[in-house]
Amino acid sequence: MDFSNKKFGTKAIHAGFHHDEVTGAVMPPICLSTTFAQRAPAQPIGNYEYARTANPTRDILQTTLAALEGGKFGLCFASGCNALNTLLQTLKPSSHVIISDDVYGGTLRLFTQVFNHWGITYTQCDMTDLKQFATAFTPQTQLVWLETPSNPLLKILDIAALCDINQQQKQQPILAVDNTFATPYLQNPLHLGADVVCHSTTKYIGGHSDVLGGALILNDQTLAEQLYFLQNAQGGVPGPMDCFLLIRSLKTLHVRMQAHCDNALKLAEFLQNHPKISKVIYPGLTNHPQHQLAAQQMRNFGGMISCVLKEEIDVKRFLQSLQIFTLAESLGGVESLIEHPATMTHAAIPEAHRQKIGIEASLVRISVGIEDIDDLTQDINQAFSK
Ligand SMILES: Cc1ncc(COP(=O)(O)O)c(C=O)c1O
Known part of the structure; x- marks a missing residue:
């Protein structure tokens, strides 16, 4: 057929x-x-x-x-x-x-x-x-x-x-x-x-x-x-x-992607209002520079979020304090992952070029999994509290 x-x-x-x-x-x-x-x-x-x-x-x-x-x-x-x-x-x-x-x-x-x-x-x-x-x-x-x-x-x-x-x-x-x-x-x-x-x-x-x-x-x-x-x-x-x-x-890509997108939007909104975060980059937020284009070109906004932590935050300590998010490279799995592009996935890029394009030291990248969103937001709060 x-x-x-x-x-x-x-x-x-x-x-x-x-x-x-x-x-x-x-x-x-x-x-x-x-x-x-x-x-x-x-x-x-x-x-x-x-x-x-x-x-x-x-x-x-x-x-x-x-x-x-x-x-x-x-x-x-x-x-x-x-x-x-x-x-x-x-x-x-x-x-x-x-x-x-x-x-x-x-x-x-x-x-x-x-x-x-x-x-x-x-x-x-x-x-x-x-x-x-x-x-x-x-x-x-x-x-x-x-x-x-x-x-x-x-x-x-x-x-x-x-x-x-x-x-x-x-x-x-x-x-x-x-x-x-x-x-x-x-x-x-x-x-x-x-x-x-x-x-x-x-x-x-x-x-x-x-x-x-x-x-x-x-x-x-x-x-x-x-x-x-x-x-x-x-x-x-x-x-x-x-x-x-x-x-x-x-066979489950459509079901998983929908769940990734739903969780990512909720998490992006939570991070946007978080006092320890200075910038959230997610195409589903209306303040994303290409939000309109994303809405027109894509069926939904995806499961990836990047954010910049406030200057006073110890990025390494925050990443090591998370309990549900795993500190690891890669993305796209059912489990939530978090990583530090400047020293992990993008470390091979010369520092001058990283800085030129905006991969700063306080930037973290999140692959939002399909766990319960309340547990994900609580995990972030408990990690910041340390
Ligand atoms: C956007 C993108 N393209 C290509 C690759 C390379 O894929 P692989 O690790 O399967 O060789 C990666 C790996 O992280 C990626 O993120």
């Missing part, structure tokens, strides 16, 4: 696998075999020969992700970094890339310490400023990479407007959106004109902080074929158990 015209929750549960035609199994099989029998040389019985090239459990995950993002092709990788790494391998030496200014530290590291050896140069730019974006192109620009909401400053970028400017460029760069923070439940960049969507499925898509993964979703067949070739050639593919966990997690 074709689920392409069904709503999100139905696609999340059925698009990649409805039930097994042979056994009737309602949940997808975990296919562990690394090799597949052939009737005669070079005549495989089914669609599979070797598990790095293709695997039935991975195919189900790829199909589901593509359906949820509204793309024709989905490819899964061993991590989010590996997904970006594979996309970057499609670039010619000496290409130039434009990236938004507060991207994930590991993303920036690929440009500063890996692909720089291949002669790939980059320009970081504040993409909330469309004029600045329009002037960042060079004749060698082959890729535009952006994150929205951004990490950790939760800036919202106007995907459709950026795509319009990108499409006016003679060299037709690929525009890719890292949709990890929003997930396909909150925003579908391909519908807004993006060429490629990237995910760290380690985050909300996995949703339980127990599986690493990454994905690329797109519509262009030529680029998809190039990426499938690289997926097999470089081999950074997820194992079938990991694919199964992600398929299972996707």
